[in-house]
Amino acid sequence: MSAGIPSALLMDGTAVARRIVEQAAADAAALKAQAGVTPCLATVLVGSDPASVTYVRMKQNRSAKAGIGSRHVELPETATTAELVATLTGLSQDPEVHGILLQHPVPPHIDERAAFEAIAPEKDVDGVTMHSFAAMAFGEPGFASATPGGILRLLDAYSVDLAGRHAVIVGRSPILGKPVGMLLLARDATVTYCHSKTADLAALTRRADILVAAVGRPRFLTGDAVKAGAVVIDAGYNPGNVGDVDFPSAAEKASLITPVPGGVGPMTIAVLLEQTVAAARWQVARG
Structure with a gap:
């Protein structure tokens, strides 16, 4: 393979997500025809961070296209x-709201974990509560964290066999790194978590059959850190449409790789919408 020409097959999250959203819309x-109920996703935004505002608007637009109602709450x-906990508690108690998304990160003076825990588990369609994490870890019914859930769906769409494979997760955030490891473990992968204190990181990533980058640092993982033939999942998104993986060099080594944008991002929104519809269906059935 000549220099600069990727050898890896791109994992097209946009196309896979489109199919998921189409099914969610159906x-x-x-549900509307049978029960007269339109699934509703409530989004909560604290402050006016431009990136967060854009993300929320994108989720609202995707919801509308899928026939999912939306309610938006902005706090200063x-x-x-x-105040944030009270807002989320109110939405949790509102029977017309079926799913709740708190756009993160929140301002640093807010206790984000306390805010997440104010979301009722049956409406936690972003999979951010401790209840949802426990459900993922124990294989019990519940909602997956949206980005990790999207990653698993993307791996499935490309027929990646996870059983017995070595998955290395670079990053340990409670809404991405940790839960994606739990989901991979549940599928019989052998999982290694890496983080800022990991010694000789590259020695571990070079052993990965499945490498998930979720560290929040642009182009942090280069091709030198990738095992030949590995599946590389770039879950990072940094300014300038850049992921956590140096795409050109990693694509020379990987067998499958996600682009940024167009890889994991669309899958996150698709799973969020799918889980909102599932939440609505469950709440209607429960009465």
């Missing part, structure tokens, strides 16, 4: 943890 229409940058 399910939403069926100065909002307290108590």
Whole structure:
């Protein structure tokens, strides 16, 4: 393979996500026809961070296209943890709201974990509560964290056999790194978590059959850190449409690789919408 020409097959998250959203739209229409209920996703934004505003608007637009209603709540940058918790508690108790998304990160003075835990588990369609994490870890019913869930769906779409494979996760955040490891473990992968204190990181990543980059640092993992033939999942998104993986060099080594944008990002939104419809269906059935 000549220099600069990727040898890896691109994992097209946009195309896979489109199929998931189409099915979610059909399910939403069926629920409306059968029960007269339109699934509703509530988004909560604290402050006016431009990237967060864009993400929320994108999720609202995708919801509308899928026949999913949306409700948006904006709180000022100065909002307290108590005010945010009260907002999320109110939405959790509102029968017309079926799913809740708190756009993160929140301002640093807010206790993000306390805010997440104010979301009722049956409405935690972003999979951010401790209840959802425990459900993922124990294989019990519940909602997967949206990005990790999207990663698993993308691996499935490309028929990646996970059983017995060595998965290395670079990053240990509670809404990405940790839960994606739990989901991979549940599929019989052998999972190694790496982080800022990991010694000789490259020695570990070079052993990975499945390498997940979730560290939040642009182009952090280069081709030198990738095992030949590995599946590389870039879950990072940094300014300038750059992921956590140096795409050109990694693509020379990988067998499958996600682009940024167009890889993991669309899958996150697709799983969020799918889980919102599932939440609505469950809440209607429960009465």
